[in-house]
Every structure is written in structure tokens, then in C-alpha cells.
Amino acid sequence: MPRFVEVSQVLLFTLFAGLSPTVWAQEPILLDEVVARVNEEIITLTDLKQELRRLRSSLRQENESPELLEQAFQREKRYLLKTMIQNKMLVQRAEEFGIPDSVEPDVGKILEEMREESGIPSMEVLDQYLRQQGSSLEEYRGSLKQRLIIDAFLQQSVYSKLTLLTPEIEAYYQENIERYTETAEVELQEILFLKEGADEAQLHKKAQEVLSQLQTGASFEDLAKRFSDGPTAAQGGGIGSFKRGSMAAPIEEVAFQLEEGAVSGIINTEYGLQIIKVVSQVPAREMPLEEVRSEISNRLYQRKAQPGMKKFIDEMIESTYIYVTPKYREEYDVTDF
Template structure:
């Protein structure tokens, strides 16, 4: 059986980390770092710098220690990304084209079609470039999920200890669940209120007439506590009794009718109620620590070179 050092490329078992580049190849594009022999070019760095909206900050701090620190911190982030992509490929992770397409559609679909091209232009990307970046992010996500996140666990005892030592975090203020109908005119709201008092369904009328986006849900605003809504809306919501309909309430958004669905008094969540949230918090903390350690290990076994002289000249 061959030894590990005979199977793996040499750069995976190297531990050297140099701050100065070797003699430059005149045919090679200028690079600010090389990660296991793979260049992060000056052009890639400047594009990433632009995409992070840091150009203005660097201009304000030009030729200062703050500027150098910002640029070096950004370079280290790029090095981390390159290390993770390389490790994903070493594990033979791949992302299917249809998965990339779905993610591209999910991200770009959050914006009106007429804004998408402008957003890409501001990022100095075309759709192919955005797709390549998306593929890298999905590769990294798959790597971290399998090698880091999915390996974390939280015990029942840890959940209980977290709950007992942070009980105050699970105190919930009084909350109300309210439906609303929003109209353009006071006359419309008054007419709808009379229909409800005569027995019409608040939910049905909200679906038919409300201007608010929650209208399609029967006007359901869900639960909220004090301080979460505009004062006029909050006052009407918390002064109502169950099932009753408010008077017409005017606001900058139009004219409102409210119906109280449910009221929750202030209380402390039980351990069972808080368990899922506590597990999520603990797993996030643990995964963050594990990701930091994972990256540190990748760095220790990798060959990373930096051209800090070139980096300092970038403005």
C-alpha cells in the first residue's frame, strides 16, 4: 500500500506559508496570492473589492495603516474561499447544473426583472460570471454541511443547562394576533365594518377588498408585541377584545379595520417550548467554532504565498 505522501499532491501536505512571492513569470497575470499553486489574480482581487463596496473606504484611508489592514483582511477572506473550493474538489464534490440554475433563479428572482441586469452590471458580472460564483458558493456549502455542520451535536443536558442559565431570554411579552383590512377611503372601511357587524366573514372580506399583502391570508398579521407596529395600529390592536371589530383607524397607509383573533399574556417559555430554539443556537455556535478550526487546519497544511507589495499598491 502506498503511503499518504505518495498519493496526495505535495501541496496538500506542505505547511509552509510565505509572505513573499518567488520570481515572477512574465507570462503570468499579476497575482496577490497563490493558494497551493493556484493564483488569486490582481484582477480577481479588484473585482471582489468592488463587490464588497470597500473601494470608498479604502480611498478615504489611502496609504494608511487602516487601508493596508482592510486590504489584507479582504485577501484573507479570498484565501479562505479558495481553500474551501479546493477542498470541496479534493473530496470530489460536484453541483448539478439544475441545482445551480435553481439557486441563480432563487437569488435573482427576488428582484424585478428590469433590475437584474442593472444589479449585475454594478457587480461587474454577467450571468455566466454570476453562475460561476453561485457554483462556488454551493460547493462550499456542501463541503461545510458534510464535513463540519452535520457532525455537530447537542446533548439534552446542554439544552437544559442553557435554558436554566439564560431563563430571562425566554420571557415573552404580551402578544396579540390580529387580522386587518386596509382600504383607500374611510367610506369603504365603514361600509365593510357594517357588513362584518351584520355577520359577514372578516377573513372573506379581507381576501376580497384589503390592499395589504396579508389580505390573501384573510388579513392575518400573525402575533406581535408592543413596539412592533405603528402607534395607531398598536393601540387599536391591544385595546380590543376577542372577536370584536375595531372602529375605523386612519394611518399613512390608508384606513384600517382590525379583529382580535388571540391574545397571549406575558409569560416565560417552558423548556419544551424553547428546546428547538436552544438547539438551533447551540448548533450555530458549535458550527461556527468548528468552521474556524476547519479553516485553520486547511491553512496549516497548505502552501499560501502573498505578494503584499502588490497588494499595498492597489487603490
């Protein structure tokens, strides 16, 4: 059986039931456009637009800049139709094994857990929230069920045939120990004296006077409120926690040399003079293997599964009737079909 057929005409849904003879004589009513066909099932333009909305909404959470959002959207959009076709193909095959029925209880359980964790009082309110995001509870349920069906099917067909030995996990852990090392972190307060518009000599004199008061036991918080030009002066100069590698070099060099509770000298930076206090410290820590074993196992299973997954999908494509309307072939990357 051919994998796809190049058909020039656009397939239409036509509404027949209840039409008068006059209406029957009119042009067909275009209710939706067929984008692709997978065996006996179709992907409509409405389906595609729904997934495009979902994609944009998902990317919006990761990209604050409109420009970056649009770039990411255009990049991911190219492969969206391919993913939709593959998903429909996988769900169809999963139905032969009765998998959709087996995941149904999990769908309700996950939705209920999501509602409770989000503090949403009812499913009706959850539906309202999802509609505000351009979706609905029905759409979300359908998407979740599809994901669970596909995961269960691939687990049964691909992942269950893989073996992963303890020495493999241990070797990966040792070879990638940097990945599983938590960076040292410090929580800081600052007193900042901005250089802009200030006389350099007077600025140094002011900073030295404040430092002298700190060295004789004055409250850092009180002096920050009185003298700091920083944005958190009113709160006592607290500027939060920073991991090694995330601060300006002059500040970081001093911050990680100080003990907890210690106050620095005057630090000369690009924007001004700073005095910092280390409120708390979290030293670098190698995460124990047992803490990351599950994450490593998943990573190695994914790596091992790739060759078998590709072979499995390719074989399914060969035995599946797939048609993509020509104009969508031009817009989306569907070269595999």
C-alpha cells in the same frame, strides 16, 4: 514550508505565444496583477475586483442610504481578501476528496429552480439579467459551485463529527421562547384630522361629528374618503398592519385594546386627531417547537462548530503556502496569513 514569502516584485502574466521578435524585445505586457497565491493557484486583481462588485451589489439590497452603503462596504471590504484566500484553500482541499464533482448536479438544479421561481423564461434571459447587475451566469454559477463545495467539505470534515441531542434543542427553545413568539398584530383604518393650520376648536368639532356618524352605523370607508386628511383617504383610510411596538404610543395603546371591527374614540396625537378602526387582529403566538426545530438545530450546530472550525482552518493554514502581495496586506486584513 513557510506560510508566505515577502517578495518585493509584482508577479506578472506575460503573453508569449505568437509574439514577433520585435514584440519579444519590448516591455512585458501586464495582463493582470497577482494579489495573492494559495499553493499553486493565484488570486488576481480581476478576481478581487469582481468580488468587490459582488459585495457592493449585495450590500446595496440591504442599505438604501448611500452613506450607510459606503460604511457597510468599507467595513466588509477589510475582510474580503481573507475570505477569498480561505475559500480557495478549502476548495483545493475539497478537490482531494472529489467533492467538486459531487456537487455539480446541485449547481444546475439550484440555478433552474432560481430561474423558475423568478419567472425568468430561459437561462439566456437570466444571464442578461445578471449582466445588468454587473455579473453573469458564468460568474454566478462559479460562485454558487464554490459555496456548495465548501459547505459539503465542512459538513464532511467538521459538522459530521458533532452531536446534537434532543434535550439540548428543547432547552434552547425554552430559554429563548421570546425569540419564537410572534408579536400581536392589528390591521387598521384611520380618519385623520391634521392640526397644522387648523383651528383647534373647529378641528375637535369636526372630529366629533364624524365620530357620531360612525357610532350610528355610517361606513368608515365612506367617511374616510370624505373627511380624512390622511394619505390613504381616497382608498378608505386603510393604513396596513402593525405589530406591537411599531406604532406611536397613543395609537398603539388604543389599537390593541379594541376588538376586531371596533372603532376608537378621538385620539389626540402629535400631528392631529385620529379615529381608527381595527380591521383584523392576529394575537401573539408561541411558535411550536416542531415549527422551529430546524432553525434551532442549525443555530446550535453553528455554535458547537465554532471551536472545531477555527482549529480546522488554522491547521489548514499551517500546511498551506500563502503569499499576499505587500500592498494588499496594508489594505486588507490578512493577519492570519
